[in-house]
Amino acid sequence: MEREVVLFIAASLDGFIAKEGDDLDWLHETEGEGDNGFSEMYESIDTIIMGKKTYDYVVRVTDTFPHSDRKCYVFSRFEQGSNGDVEFVNEDVIEFTKKLKQREGSKIWMVGGANLLDAFMKEKLIDEIIITITPHILGSGIPLFNAPNPELPLTLLEVKRYNQFAQMHYKVNH
Known part of the structure; x- marks a missing residue:
């Protein structure tokens, strides 16, 4: 059985994942509830993949790398090898x-x-999409999805509310 790739991400109501300049501060302005479903998703995975800019952001805003308990791959054109927390x-x-x-x-x-x-x-490498919508309309920024994309039929598995956040969990029907 093939492993599934899960996208767990937050976006503004108008579909942006960051403001111009990769600004994510607006995400912390919203009152959530608990960890907004993160722990539940995190328990279902054993591997993490991310881009180098995302990795650099995580390292910049945390004291210690928060995912050293999972196998973590960072895609980079320049970094090589492993640093103990991630493999480039x-x-x-x-x-x-x-x-x-x-x-x-x-x-x-x-x-x-x-x-x-x-x-x-x-x-079409994403198998599940867990998207948390924030109560923001940013107007511009980095979009969640860049057109054009293939058409992907989805099945809604669950909708949860975490105070001001609305989370939707979809299965991609390949």
Whole structure:
């Protein structure tokens, strides 16, 4: 059985995942509830993949890397090897992920960023989408999805409310 790739991400009501300049401060302005469903998703995965800009952001805003308890791959054109917390991957994103999906293990969390997500969408590599909508209309910024994308039929599995956040959980019908 092939492993599934999960997109767990927050977006504004108008579909942006960051303001111009990769600003994510607006996400912390909203009153949520608990960890807004993060723990439940995190328990279902054993592997994390992210782009280098996302990794750099996580390292910049945290004292210690928060995902050292999971296998974590960071796609980078320049970094190589491992630093103890993550393994840097210089090979083709799509081919690497297809091979990763064939390995034993639990689900894979595709953290972001936008370029990595765009490649995954165009290649239909996302199997579940858990999107948390924030009560913001940003007007501009980095979009959740870049057109054009293939048409993907979805099945809504669950809708949850975390105070001011609304979370929708979809299964992609490949």
